Amino acid sequence: PGEYARFTPDLATGEYRVELHDETPFEGDPGFFVRVRHSLGDDTIWIEPAKSRTVGVFHFDEGTDGFVEILAKDSRGHVIADAVSFMRVDQET
Numbered sequence: 001p002g003e004y005a006r007f008t009p010d011l012a013t014g015e016y017r018v019e020l021h022d023e024t025p026f027e028g029d030p031g032f033f034v035r036v037r038h039s040l041g042d043d044t045i046w047i048e049p050a051k052s053r054t055v056g057v058f059h060f061d062e063g064t065d066g067f068v069e070i071l072a073k074d075s076r077g078h079v080i081a082d083a084v085s086f087m088r089v090d091q092e093t
Contacts, residue, residue, distance in 0.1 A: 003072040004035075005081030013062045015090035020053040021083035030077030035069040044071075057089060 018036060031048040038058035045055055060066040070081045 004069045006067050006069045007084040008064050008067040009060075009086050010064050011060045011062065011066065011086060012088075013060070014088055015057055015059050016086045017057050017089050018055040018068055019085045019087070020047065020049055020055070021085055022053065024049070024053075024080055024082035026050065026078075026080060028077045030075065030079060032075035032079045033071040033073070035071055037065070037067050037069075039066065055084075060086075 026049045029048070029050055031046060033044050034047050034055050035042060035044045036055060036058055039061045040059060043056070043058070047053075047055060055068065058066075068084045070079060070084075072079055
C-alpha cells in the first residue's frame with residue numbers, strides 16, 4: 001500500500017492510447033488502479049488486465065509533464081509494473 005510505479009514518457013503534443021504492454025505477464029485475476037496525468041487533469045481508472053489492457057485515450061502536452069502511475073494501494077492480486085505503451089492516435093496519414 002502506498003507504493004506505485006510511474007511511467008513518464010517524453011511525448012509530442014497529441015492524443016495517445018495508453019495500454020499495459022502486451023508482453024507483461026499477469027497471474028491469476030489481478031486488478032489495480034492506474035492514475036493518468038494528462039493535459040486536461042488527472043484520471044484514476046480501475047484496470048483488470050484479464051479483461052482489457054487498455055487504460056484509455058488521453059491528450060498529452062509536449063514533454064514529460066504527463067505520466068501514468070500503477071498504484072498498489074487497493075490492488076487485487078499481484079501487480080507487476082513492467083511497461084506502459086503510449087500509441088499516438090491523432091497523427092495525419
